[in-house]
Amino acid sequence: MIPNRLPILAAMMLALLLAGCGGGGGRDRREPSRRSAPAQPALPGIESREIRQCMARMGAAGFQFTPLPDRRFGGACEARGSVQLQNVGVPISNLGAMRCPLAETFAAWSRHAVLPAARAYLGTEVVRIESFGTYSCRNINGASGGRLSQHAFANAVDISGFVLADGRRITVLDGWNGRDESVRRFLRRVHESGCKRFRTTLGPEYNALHANHFHFDMGRGPFCK
Numbered sequence: 001m002i003p004n005r006l007p008i009l010a011a012m013m014l015a016l017l018l019a020g021c022g023g024g025g026g027r028d029r030r031e032p033s034r035r036s037a038p039a040q041p042a043l044p045g046i047e048s049r050e051i052r053q054c055m056a057r058m059g060a061a062g063f064q065f066t067p068l069p070d071r072r073f074g075g076a077c078e079a080r081g082s083v084q085l086q087n088v089g090v091p092i093s094n095l096g097a098m099r100c101p102l103a104e105t106f107a108a109w110s111r112h113a114v115l116p117a118a119r120a121y122l123g124t125e126v127v128r129i130e131s132f133g134t135y136s137c138r139n140i141n142g143a144s145g146g147r148l149s150q151h152a153f154a155n156a157v158d159i160s161g162f163v164l165a166d167g168r169r170i171t172v173l174d175g176w177n178g179r180d181e182s183v184r185r186f187l188r189r190v191h192e193s194g195c196k197r198f199r200t201t202l203g204p205e206y207n208a209l210h211a212n213h214f215h216f217d218m219g220r221g222p223f224c225k
Contacts, residue, residue, distance in 0.1 A: 043080045043099070043153060045070045051081040054100035063088050063107045068097050077137035079154035090115065090126055096134045097154040102218045105197050106157055109216070113193035118164065121186040125165040132158035132213055150200070156217035173212035176204045190214075195224035 044050045046067055058065060064087035070080045082097040088107040098106065110129060118126045136151040150156035161171035175183040191214055194201040199221030204211045206225040 043078070043155075045080045046082070048081060051100050054081075054104055055083065058083075058100070058104050058107065061104075061107070063104075065103060071097075073137055075137060076148060077152040079135055082135075082154045090129055092129045092131055094131045094133045095157070098134050098157060099153065099155045099218065102134075102155050102157065102198075102216075105218060106216065109190075109194060109197050113197075114162070114190050117186050117189045117193070118162070121182050121189065122164060122168075122170075123182075124168075126162050127165050128163040129159060130161040130163065130171075132160050134158075150217035150219040153219075155219055156200075156215060158213040158215050160213045171212070172204065172214060176211075195222075199223070201225070 046069065055065070055067060063085070065083040065085050068079065068082045068084055070078070070082075072078045079097040080099070081101075082099050083103050085092065085095050085098060085103050085107060088110045090110060092110065114126055114129065118124060134151065134157045135154040136149070138149055138152060140147055140149045151158075159172070161169060163169050170183055170186065172187060175187050178184060191201065191203050194214060194216050198216040199219055200215070200217045200223045202210045202215040202223075202225055203213075206215075
């Protein structure tokens with residue numbers, strides 16, 4: 001009688017073995033992929049309530065802009081919830097896509113910090129603000145590795161200089177530690193105002209890479225240097 005039961009027992013053991021491979025084995029294969037490649041949290045898009053409210057505030061403030069479609073560029077770089085600034089009361093060179101919260105803060109900084117500071121410290125008007133741009137798919141400080149810069153999300157802008165109505169051109173590179181005290185005070189005033197408005201504000205005191213511009217972003221922070 002016992003020999004007749006051996007094929008049945010063998011079949012039952014084989015079925016249990018196969019069931020174990022199909023269940024636990026499948027879970028083991030999926031788990032490492034979830035740990036090694038966590039999903040990148042998506043920033044609010046152009047149709048989100050947050051961005052619509054941001055654009056409504058900008059319109060009410062009189063800032064002119066064009067909403068831009070959400071775009072992904074590969075390598076986790078993207079421009080979501082962004083706009084193209086057209087008029088903040090003074091022309092600004094080289095502006096590309098900017099996330100709406102950054103654009104709103106930047107437009108307010110231009111109107112309520114830069115323009116009054118020029119009148120107070122330089123005795124004239126700013127007729128153009130010069131930038132090094134906004135969106136750029138790169139890592140922090142342009143390094144080959146590490147965390148993506150806020151520029152990679154259209155969430156940062158670099159400001160290099162200011163052109164005045166009297167013909168002067170003030171640059172961060174030449175003016176920050178230049179001989180003209182009024183220029184030094186002007187640049188420090190607009191830098192200080194940036195620290196109060198943006199999440200991160202970096203300038204020449206931060207490192208040599210920022211000797212020629214102010215970096216403003218709405219990412220992590222607050223940080224001011």
